Amino acid sequence: EPEVTQTPSHQVTQMGQEVILRCVPISNHLYFYWYRQILGQKVEFLVSFYNNEISEKSEIFDDQFSVERPDGSNFTLKIRSTKLEDSAMYFCASSWRGAEVEKLFFGSGTQLSVL
Amino acid sequence: KQEVTQIPAALSVPEGENLVLNCSFTDSAIYNLQWFRQDPGKGLTSLLLIQSSQREQTSGRLNASLDKSSGRSTLYIAASQPGDSATYLCAVTLGGGADGLTFGKGTHLIIQP
Numbered sequence: 674e675p676e677v678t679q680t681p682s683h684q685v686t687q688m689g690q691e692v693i694l695r696c697v698p699i700s701n702h703l704y705f706y707w708y709r710q711i712l713g714q715k716v717e718f719l720v721s722f723y724n725n726e727i728s729e730k731s732e733i734f735d736d737q738f739s740v741e742r743p744d745g746s747n748f749t750l751k752i753r754s755t756k757l758e759d760s761a762m763y764f765c766a767s768s769w770r771g772a773e774v775e776k777l778f779f780g781s782g783t784q785l786s787v788l
Numbered sequence: 789k790q791e792v793t794q795i796p797a798a799l800s801v802p803e804g805e806n807l808v809l810n811c812s813f814t815d816s817a818i819y820n821l822q823w824f825r826q827d828p829g830k831g832l833t834s835l836l837l838i839q840s841s842q843r844e845q846t847s848g849r850l851n852a853s854l855d856k857s858s859g860r861s862t863l864y865i866a867a868s869q870p871g872d873s874a875t876y877l878c879a880v881t882l883g884g885g886a887d888g889l890t891f892g893k894g895t896h897l898i899i900q901p
Binding site: 781 | 831833879890
């Protein structure tokens with residue numbers, strides 16, 4: 674069964690450093706998403722991406738965040754200058770027709786620890 | 789701002805019991821509602837999606853209902869098994885181009901063998 678793949682599974686970084694989280698969505702999917710879950714809290718929406726541009730973003734997704742689909746298969750989330758409060762599990766998700774009409778497929782997540 | 793609440797936060801039942809998980813949302817103008825399963829160290833798995841025009845969806849031993857006007861949904865699990873142990877999350881989307889999901893905090897379910 675096709676699946677969304679995320680790398681690395683764990684990332685440790687120093688405060689102020691840049692990190693790039695990588696995702697390979699399911700190959701025929703067109704809608705891509707990033708979510709995060711701080712330990713013990715709800716899963717939170719960060720951004721949705723369609724047709725090579727951001728279609729929606731939350732208040733969390735400020736100027737330190739950016740997304741890119743550099744080569745037609747990867748989907749990346751960059752955090753420019755990490756803060757302690759960025760420590761969380763980051764989930765990538767994808768779907769063919771978008772969350773309005775069909776289920777999302779999630780990856781297993783990248784656990785980001787900012788020290 | 790949409791808020792999603794799930795009750796109970798945790799539930800432990802013996803194997804074989806039927807059980808109901810509850811979800812409520814504050815803004816009834818949703819486009820759809822999804823139920824997810826989250827296992828430790830793994831991602832979220834979508835179990836059922838109910839469009840706002842639908843009243844329920846079924847998949848195997850799972851049945852999800854939606855009462856949009858009252859802002860409520862339930863997930864019914866029949867004949868529970870130890871493998872059903874997981875955290876169950878409810879999420880809604882407002883649609884209209886806004887397809888980000890708003891999640892509840894989940895119900896942590898333990899099925900005792």
